[in-house]
Amino acid sequence: MATLVVAPSMGAQATTPAPTKSLPQRIADDFIALYGLHPGYRINHAKGIILTGTFTPTPQAKTVSRAPHLQAPVPVIVRFSDAGGIPTIPDQSPYTTPRGIAIRFTLPSGGYSDIVANSHNGFVVGNGEDFAEFLEAVGATKPTSPHPNPIEKFLGTHPRSLQFVKDPKPMPVSFANEAWYGNNAFIFVNAQNVKQAGRYQILPVAGQKYLDSAATVKTAPNFLMDEIAKHVTKEPVQFKIFVQLANPGDPTSDGSIVWPNDRKLVELGTVSLTAVAPNNAALQKQLAFNPIYLDDGISLSDDPLVTLRSAVYALSVAHRR
């Protein structure tokens, strides 16, 4: 059985929900309570690096969606990140999972469309209330807490969260060797107005490659960020973006329920990253990726996490600016 890895409380106690506090505000405050205040940084996925390149769609992408970036090549901006709100966290820490990828497609209209995905297939919870309870249980669990402690109690009543926590989360050799999952469902609409529910899977062209635990402990604190910055000067860092289409009856409203592997995967195209973005720190502060930034041809499903995430991300943006 894999080790149970849950980020410990790194700051003050998680906040007790005030009755008047909105759910997004409660979750934003929970992140700050867990990780401490780091002005100028994201309250989650604080440590990252931005690369630039191109996305080239496949001919079959347009069968799924009429979105402009799925018809012809467009520039992309991609941010790789470690999980958690600590901007100096060592990359090899177990609390950096799931790692993140945020992809911004720059559209011919001048607008943009985002994908915000992470390195785990299936999110820890399926709705915002459970996420707040999860963060607060982590915050309330101390080494001295009697068993069952708050996080054990939460995981005892949320079997998919327990599975998420127990799943192995090996350290990739490079961000270029990690697989990424959108987890939340969107509705893809093609030119004939055919609508299909799907979730993104973003798979490394160089293959998934992971370090064992002995090799992981020998890595340097910034090894993932440093490696990808050097890597991209030698060869393009490439990912194929797929959409996993739901079968009739597959739940679209709960990102913690993983759809079976036999569901149809449609290859949408290839991201090819060729440079580290100049002025990286300033750009990271300025750029705000958001899963709700969509375009004609991709729309929201009944998954409640997307709009909830959007509201919390907006609070995080306000915090860092």
Ligand code: HEM
């Ligand atoms: C209740 C659910 C979630 C909450 C409350 C949440 C919260 C946050 C917050 C506050 C940020 C910082 C945003 C910013 O300052 O720009 C963030 C970043 C991020 N989140 Fe989430 N998140 C949730 C679920 C997810 C899921 C399901 C995924 C992926 C499947 C994900 C992937 C990411 C990534 C990749 C980033 C970094 C984005 C960037 O590079 O700017 N999150 N999240």
